[in-house]
Amino acid sequence: MIADLMTLRLTLLLLMGAAFLQAEARTPWTTSRVQGSPEPPKPFVAEPVYSQIKVENGLELVAAGGRFYMVTREGKVWSFPIQEDAGPPELVLDLKALHPEHDSAYSIAFHPRWRENRQVFVCYTYAQGVADGSKLSRFRLTDTEPPKIDPQSEEVLLTWLAGGHNGSQLQFGPDGFLYFSTGDAKAPSPPDELNTGQDNSDLLSCILRIDVDRQEAGRAYAVPPDNPFVGKPHVRPEIWAFGFRNPWRISFDPANGRLWCGDVGWELWEMIHLVKRGGNSGWSAMESVQPIKPETLSPLAPITPPVVAHPHTEAASITGGYVYHGKRLPELRGAYIYGDYETGKIWALWHDGSKITRHEEIADTPHRIATFGLDEAGEIYYLHWGVPGGIYRLSRNPSVGKPSAFPRKLSETGLFADVAAQSPAPGVEEFQIAEPMWQDSAESRRFIGLPGETTITTKINRRKDGSIANSVVTWPTDAVMAKTLSWPGKTGRKIETQMLHFDGETWNGYSYRWNEKGTDADLVGANGEEGGPAQPWRFHGRAECVRCHNAWSGFALSFQPQQLKQQESPMADKDFFATSQARLVSSHDAHAPLEDRARSWLHANCAHCHRRHGGGSVPLMVNAELALAETALMNEKPTRGDFGIADAKVIAPGAPWQSVLPYRLAIQGSGHMPMIGAREVDVEGWRLLWQWIAGLPGSPEAAGATKADAADVPSAMRLVHALDAGQVAKPERDAAVQTALASPHANIRALFERFVPPEKRTVTLGPTIDATKLLALSGDAARGAALVSISGKCATCLACHFVNGTGRDFGPDLSKAGTRLTREQLLESLLLPSKVIVPEYLPYVVETKDGQTQMGFMVNQAGGGQALKLATGQTQPLVKSNIKSQKPLPMSLMPEGLLQSLTAQEAADLLAYLSSLK
Numbered sequence: 001m002i003a004d005l006m007t008l009r010l011t012l013l014l015l016m017g018a019a020f021l022q023a024e025a026r027t028p029w030t031t032s033r034v035q036g037s038p039e040p041p042k043p044f045v046a047e048p049v050y051s052q053i054k055v056e057n058g059l060e061l062v063a064a065g066g067r068f069y070m071v072t073r074e075g076k077v078w079s080f081p082i083q084e085d086a087g088p089p090e091l092v093l094d095l096k097a098l099h100p101e102h103d104s105a106y107s108i109a110f111h112p113r114w115r116e117n118r119q120v121f122v123c124y125t126y127a128q129g130v131a132d133g134s135k136l137s138r139f140r141l142t143d144t145e146p147p148k149i150d151p152q153s154e155e156v157l158l159t160w161l162a163g164g165h166n167g168s169q170l171q172f173g174p175d176g177f178l179y180f181s182t183g184d185a186k187a188p189s190p191p192d193e194l195n196t197g198q199d200n201s202d203l204l205s206c207i208l209r210i211d212v213d214r215q216e217a218g219r220a221y222a223v224p225p226d227n228p229f230v231g232k233p234h235v236r237p238e239i240w241a242f243g244f245r246n247p248w249r250i251s252f253d254p255a256n257g258r259l260w261c262g263d264v265g266w267e268l269w270e271m272i273h274l275v276k277r278g279g280n281s282g283w284s285a286m287e288s289v290q291p292i293k294p295e296t297l298s299p300l301a302p303i304t305p306p307v308v309a310h311p312h313t314e315a316a317s318i319t320g321g322y323v324y325h326g327k328r329l330p331e332l333r334g335a336y337i338y339g340d341y342e343t344g345k346i347w348a349l350w351h352d353g354s355k356i357t358r359h360e361e362i363a364d365t366p367h368r369i370a371t372f373g374l375d376e377a378g379e380i381y382y383l384h385w386g387v388p389g390g391i392y393r394l395s396r397n398p399s400v401g402k403p404s405a406f407p408r409k410l411s412e413t414g415l416f417a418d419v420a421a422q423s424p425a426p427g428v429e430e431f432q433i434a435e436p437m438w439q440d441s442a443e444s445r446r447f448i449g450l451p452g453e454t455t456i457t458t459k460i461n462r463r464k465d466g467s468i469a470n471s472v473v474t475w476p477t478d479a480v481m482a483k484t485l486s487w488p489g490k491t492g493r494k495i496e497t498q499m500l501h502f503d504g505e506t507w508n509g510y511s512y513r514w515n516e517k518g519t520d521a522d523l524v525g526a527n528g529e530e531g532g533p534a535q536p537w538r539f540h541g542r543a544e545c546v547r548c549h550n551a552w553s554g555f556a557l558s559f560q561p562q563q564l565k566q567q568e569s570p571m572a573d574k575d576f577f578a579t580s581q582a583r584l585v586s587s588h589d590a591h592a593p594l595e596d597r598a599r600s601w602l603h604a605n606c607a608h609c610h611r612r613h614g615g616g617s618v619p620l621m622v623n624a625e626l627a628l629a630e631t632a633l634m635n636e637k638p639t640r641g642d643f644g645i646a647d648a649k650v651i652a653p654g655a656p657w658q659s660v661l662p663y664r665l666a667i668q669g670s671g672h673m674p675m676i677g678a679r680e681v682d683v684e685g686w687r688l689l690w691q692w693i694a695g696l697p698g699s700p701e702a703a704g705a706t707k708a709d710a711a712d713v714p715s716a717m718r719l720v721h722a723l724d725a726g727q728v729a730k731p732e733r734d735a736a737v738q739t740a741l742a743s744p745h746a747n748i749r750a751l752f753e754r755f756v757p758p759e760k761r762t763v764t765l766g767p768t769i770d771a772t773k774l775l776a777l778s779g780d781a782a783r784g785a786a787l788v789s790i791s792g793k794c795a796t797c798l799a800c801h802f803v804n805g806t807g808r809d810f811g812p813d814l815s816k817a818g819t820r821l822t823r824e825q826l827l828e829s830l831l832l833p834s835k836v837i838v839p840e841y842l843p844y845v846v847e848t849k850d851g852q853t854q855m856g857f858m859v860n861q862a863g864g865g866q867a868l869k870l871a872t873g874q875t876q877p878l879v880k881s882n883i884k885s886q887k888p889l890p891m892s893l894m895p896e897g898l899l900q901s902l903t904a905q906e907a908a909d910l911l912a913y914l915s916s917l918k
Contacts, residue, residue, distance in 0.1 A: 262320025509545025654698020784913025
C-alpha cells in the first residue's frame with residue numbers, strides 16, 4: 001500500500017514536472033525578417049578600443065606624454081599608454097581619499113610647459129549647494145615614469161558654488177591662458193533658479209579665463225588685462241563669455257584658435273556655440289530661439305545665437321567635442337565632431353568662421369557619450385558613460401552603399417502567420433499587461449518575438465542585506481515587440497502597428513499604417529504622418545518613439561515585470577520577474593486600492609518621461625516604484641504655468657480643482673498631457689485622478705467651497721467633473737457647455753472643447769505644422785482678406801500692423817508684404833517670428849530711474865534724440881539722464897503659434913492674401 005502510494009506520488013510529481021516543462025517550453029521564432037534599418041546607414045560606426053581597460057563613469061580623456069589620462073566621476077585619475085595593447089591602468093590620483101567630502105571629478109588639464117614646471121590642473125566638486133564646493137586646483141606631477149600626481153601638492157586657485165550644473169571643464173588656449181566652464185549650479189527645473197545666467201557679478205554660467213603663471217591682488221592667479229570685462233563695475237573680471245546653462249565640454253581648434261562649446265539645453269533645444277571674446281550665449285534669457293526669462297538680459301552684450309540648435313526630438317543632452325585634424329579619417333578633417341549623451345548620435349560640422357558650410361549626422365551609437373578626447377596625433381575618441389563604460393572611436397561603416405532589406409510592409413516582418421487576423425507566427429507570443437497607456441480609446445494587442453530560442457537574461461546586483469540594488473537586463477539582438485492598435489467595437493478597424501526593434505546596440509521604433517481593407521500595413525516615413533480612420537491620428541516618427549522608449553524607462557515599456565499579468569514567461573529568465581519593485585494594477589479594477597489605481601495610471605501614461613532623467617522638463621517623477629513623498633507631486637508649485645489657477649499646485653491634496661496635473665489631463669490641444677500618444681481626454685483616467693486627489697488629506701483651505709460654473713478655472717474644473725459624473729441634466733448641460741465655450745478665457749474654453757462632437761470639431765493645424773504641405777495648398781486671397789478683417793479670425797494682426805490703411809502703426813506695415821517677402825518667407829515669419837528680426841523691429845525694455853518699465857522699438861526723433869515706439873502706436877520720448885537701463889530682447893514681439901487655431905485651408909488663404917499685397 002505504501003509502495004503504491006509512493007509510486008502514485010512519484011507519478012504525479014513527474015506529470016506536474018512535465019507539465020511545468022511543457023508550459024515553460026519556448027518555441028523558436030525562425031521567420032523574422034526584421035534586421036538592420038530602413039534608413040541609409042550612417043558613414044561611421046562605433047569601434048571599441050582599449051577593451052582591456054576597465055572604465056566606470058569616465059568623464060574626461062586627455063593625452064599627454066604618450067599616455068592617456070582618464071578622470072572618473074568618483075575622483076580617480078588613471079593613466080595608461082596610448083598604444084592599443086596597453087596594460088592595466090595606473091592610479092594617478094584619488095581625490096576621494098584626499099577629500100572625503102568629494103562628490104564628482106570633472107576635468108584635468110596639463111600646463112603647456114608641464115614637462116618643465118610639472119603642473120597639472122584638476123576641477124572637482126563637493127556636494128551640491130556648497131558655496132565653495134566647485135574647486136579648481138593646481139597639482140604637481142612626480143618625477144617618476146610614468147608620472148603621478150602628488151596629492152600633497154594641491155593649491156586651490158579658485159572656488160565657486162557647486163550645483164547640479166557644474167560645467168567644470170579645463171582647456172589651455174593657444175594664448176597659454178587657462179579657460180574653464182561653469183554652469184548655473186542648479187537642478188533642471190525651475191530654469192536658472194538663481195537667475196545667474198545673465199548675472200555677471202558671479203562666476204556661474206560662464207567660460208572663465210585666467211593666467212596661472214602670475215599672481216595678483218592676493219589671488220593665486222592673475223586676470224589677463226585683455227579680458228573683455230576688466231574694470232566693469234559689479235562684473236567678475238575672469239569672465240571671457242557668459243550665458244551658458246551647463247557648458248558640457250569646451251575645446252579649441254588648434255588650426256585657427258576658435259573656441260567651441262556644447263551647452264546642455266532645458267526644454268526644447270541642445271546648443272553648439274562658437275564662443276567669442278565677451279560673447280553672450282543667451283541663457284537664461286533665451287534657450288536658443290525660445291524666450292525663457294527675457295527680462296533678465298544682461299546689458300553687457302547682445303545674445304549671439306548658437307551655431308547649431310538641435311530640437312529634443314533628436315538630441316537631449318549635448319556633449320561638445322573637438323575639431324578633427326587626424327589622419328585615420330581624412331574625410332572628417334576640419335570638422336567639429338560632437339555628440340549627444342541621451343541619443344548616442346554623433347555629428348560633424350564644418351564652419352568657415354562665419355557660417356556652416358556642411359553639417360551631417362555621421363554615426364548613431366548605442367552609447368551615452370560623456371566626453372570626447374584626442375590623442376597626441378589628433379585622433380578622436382569618446383567615453384561611454386556607465387558601469388561598465390568603455391572607450392570608443394569612429395570607424396567606417398561597412399554597410400554603407402548596401403541596399404536595405406528592412407521590411408516595408410507588416411506582412412514582410414515575419415511576425416504573423418496571418419497578418420489580417422493578427423495570428424502570431426510560431427515563436428511569437430501575445431501577452432497582456434496590467435495597465436495600458438491611454439491612446440484615444442484605441443484597443444491594443446501586444447506581441448513579442450525573440451529570434452531562435454534566445455531569451456531575455458538578467459543580472460541582479462544585491463546589497464549586503466540581500467535586497468536588490470539594481471539589475472542589468474540583456475535583450476538578444478533582433479528582439480522585436482509589436483503593438484497593434486484598433487478602434488473598439490464590432491468593426492475593430494485596425495489603425496497602426498507600432499514596432500520596437502533591438503538591433504544589438506539600441507532600440508528603434510517604427511510604425512506601420514494599416515490600409516483601408518485591413519489586409520496589411522505600410523511602413524511610415526521617418527518623420528511620421530497625420531491621418532487615420534474615424535478621427536485624427538498621429539503616426540509618430542522615429543525620433544518621437546525614443547522620447548518615451550528611452551534608457552531610463554527600460555525601452556520596452558510594456559514587457560516589464562511590474563506590467564506583466566503573468567508572473568513569468570518563457571521569454572525571460574526568472575530573475576527578470578524578481579526585479580519588479582511595484583506591481584501595477586488595472587486603473588479600472590474597482591477592488592484595488594484607489595491610490596494603487598491612480599499611481600498605476602500615472603506610471604503607464606506619464607512615467608516614461610516624468611522620471612529622473614526621463615526627458616520631462618518638470619521635476620515630478622511618477623514611476624510607481626517611488627514612494628509618494630519622492631515624486632515631487634504634493635503641494636509643489638508648477639514650473640510650466642498655472643493656467644489661471646490661483647495658488648496652483650501640481651497636486652493640492654484634497655483640492656483637485658486647485659491642481660495643475662488634473663487640469664492638464666482634462667484639456668485638449670496645447671498643454672494637454674500626455675503630450676505624445678493621445679489627443680483626446682481619458683475621461684475615466686481624469687475622474688480617477690480627481691477622486692484620488694480629492695480624498696488625500698489636505699488643509700482646511702483646500703477643502704473650501706468652490707462653485708461649479710465657468711466663472712474661473714477652478715470652478716470650471718468642478719463643472720467639468722460634474723458633467724463627466726452625469727450630475728447635470730441634459731438641458732442644463734448643453735447650456736453650461738455653450739456658456740463655457742463662449743468664455744473670454746482660453747484656459748476655461750480649453751476644458752470644454754472636448755464636449756463638442758468630433759465630427760463637428762474644426763480640424764486646426766495645432767502645434768505641429770508641416771510647412772511643406774501647407775505651401776503645397778492653393779489659397780484664396782479674398783478669403784484670406786476676410787480673415788484679416790476687423791471681424792475675422794486674424795483680426796489681432798490689425799492690433800499691431802497696418803494693412804491698406806486699417807490697423808495700428810506698431811509693427812511693419814503689411815500693405816506691401818508680398819513685395820518684400822516670398823510666400824515661403826511669409827510662412828516662416830508666421831511660424832518662427834524670432835528667427836529673423838529686422839533691426840528697426842528689435843524690441844527693447846527700458847527701465848527709468850523713477851521705476852517705470854516700458855517695451856517697444858527704438859526710433860530716432862526728428863529733432864534728435866531717441867524715443868520708444870509703444871504697442872499703443874504712440875511714441876514715448878526718452879530722456880537719457882532718466883534711463884536706468886535699456887536692454888534689447890532677442891525675440892520678436894510677434895507671438896508664436898499664430899496659425900495653430902487656423903485650418904490648413906485658412907492658413908493657405910492667409911498666405912495667398914499676404915502674397916497679393918504689393
